[in-house]
Amino acid sequence: MQVVLEQDTVQNPEGIETVRLNQPILSSGDSVRQFLSILQEREIDSLLIEGGAQTLTTFLEAGVVDEIYSFIAPKIHNEATAISPFMGHGVKPSISETLNLMNVESKNFEGDTLVHGYLNLL
Structure with a gap:
């Protein structure tokens, strides 16, 4: 399953699910935990995070890496x-x-x- 984080409504190509969050994921550890809860509800228990300094630091500071x-x-x-x-x-x-x-x-x-x-x- 591929999951794409998106704030705007987009057309989903086949096999892609869009997850909408209340706030941008990089805004706080709370948004990271909200995102991980959504994945857990879908029985996803492993996540590869690829990103720049802000993305990596946000997940590290949330204590989820x-x-x-x-x-x-x-x-x-x-x-x-x-x-x-x-x-x-x-x-x-x-x-x-x-x-x-x-x-x-x-x-x-x-x-x-x-x-x-x-x-x-x-």
Whole structure:
């Protein structure tokens, strides 16, 4: 089943279900939990989230991410406007407050590295 989040009424191609939320999903952890409740009602218990920094951070801050796949390219972009894969809300005072991946695996793909691991949040 494919699920598309949409605020406007759209024509659904065959096999696509549109889920309408009361507020944009990126507005808060509450909207994330509302969306996950809708999926749970449809007996969907696993979700792949692909997105930019705002999308990924919203789901992380809602505490609903248990597994991460992240590609890292061997490039350093040293500008203030460089886009980060996650958007934090301030500096953490200590390393003990960071999110730590467990059971980490990595694989190389044509120069990029895929890092896969689990979070103990749920």
